Amino acid sequence: MFEPPVQRLVDELARLPGIGRKSAQRLAFHLLNAEETDAVRLADAITSMRREVRLCTRCFNVTAEEECSICRDLRRDTSIVCVVERAQDIPVIEKTGEFSGRYHVLGGAISPIEGIGPDQLRARELLDRIDAENITEVIVAANPTLEGDATAMFLARMLKPLGVKVTRLASGLPVGGDLDYADEITLGRALSGRKEL
């Protein structure tokens, strides 16, 4: 145990993903020994991100406005939606230049082991968008994992009765990892070669 103010920071840092006990201590002592302005700038970046950023009311992407820049872009094709697990997958797909529709951030994938079922995801919100936005195709770009496949299957079951074309990225993506494991070219190819579920 360290002095309470240090220990508090160590505890908070250790809660971050990928940061173990030892790294948390190293980071805490780094901040303790750094210039005070450096530490304040970091704290300020965290609080202002939390204050200024919110979720797009339409697609749940991160944004500083009511709607994100993609949803506000009038040149985008509104009849086609790409479903991703997390907001950080959107720039990965944007970089391919192969997709010109809008997005929908599901918030994860179906995984009973992690306590995630359809109700814990934004599946209902996607369903509501179909009619409201005249969506005709949904591309499921969930991660190429078992849970991502199950989620794609679930969405297909939910949306096909509404006459929506549901597609999944073509295989060729590195299996088992996150979407951003794939390079742009592979991902672009998977997008253009998508298959109907």
Place this chain on the structure above:
Amino acid sequence: MHLSWLELTEVRCYETLRFEPDPGVNVLVGSNGAGKTSILESVAYLGLLRSFRGTPDEAIVRSGEENAVIRGEFEIESGTVRVEVEIPRSGRRRVLVNGKRPTRNRDVMAQVPIVAFQPDDLDLVKRGPGLRRAYLDDLAAQLWPQAGAVQQDYDRAVRQRNTLLKQAGRGADGVTLDVWDERVATAGAAVYRHRMDVLEALDAAIGEAYRLVGERGALTWSYTTNWGGDPQGENVERLQGALLERRPRDMDQRVTSAGPHRDDPSLVVDGRPARTMASQGEQRTVALAMRVAAYRVLAARRSMQPILLLDDVFSELDATHTRGVMSLLDDGQVLVTSAREDEVPAIGRRWIADGRNIR
């Protein structure tokens, strides 16, 4: 293929250990508790990703320590493969192959094929079907990288479905169950297909191995499923149908009752189930033949000789059986342990283990 070096940190009795075996035969001698088996267990762990003693991972961590690390480098035809495993007392272990996390851990099995013989192998014959399923799955994963991947998917899909059943029982959402049935069936059919391919590869090898260890009877496999698996047919729909049919029962019992994880592979000697054979000696010979057959199938189908680990097997074998095992040793790497030096055929390099070091 051979192991060039092995490094242990806080593994079983070892604080640290570095071991550089010869590419040929290595005989590790030492009294009980001198840590010879821990060295073989560690080598096997790098290729099979579990303890061959059947103990849980935390038993590998030296007492009083938090983490065990097993590292080793293998020389293969196309270069070297370094496998590193960090095993915490609690929590997830970490596997690195050439410094990178493999997409799926079981990918490692095809890269460094290892066959281990040990006294507990008797359980392969004597005990329930779980160990025999693992025997077939391990061999499939060592032969075909994609087999290891679908096995891992299947395990996880069954666990996902079971968790859903446990959480919700009769209240489980039908569409979500449909989705998991589909995943279980797709991966399950692939697991079954690989097991059938392994059985085909073993078909001639197992009988031959039985003769090689000095027996005259006919040793064959029998394989039954509770979901109608058909070696000649398409099995995704079959398994999906069985899951749907059993759904009410599965919802009540909150567990997935059909599928390759419940299949029953067994061994038959001259038409009699090996499990019910009278003598332990006869059963031990069947187990020995299973390992010999695995070694021969791997050596024949892969362009490299697997590493052979023989943990204290000679004390249990008579001269005929010992000759059978020794006939396997041509040019591959072999690690043998024994408590008594005179019990081991006098070949290869001798190492003495004393519980702290090996030299």
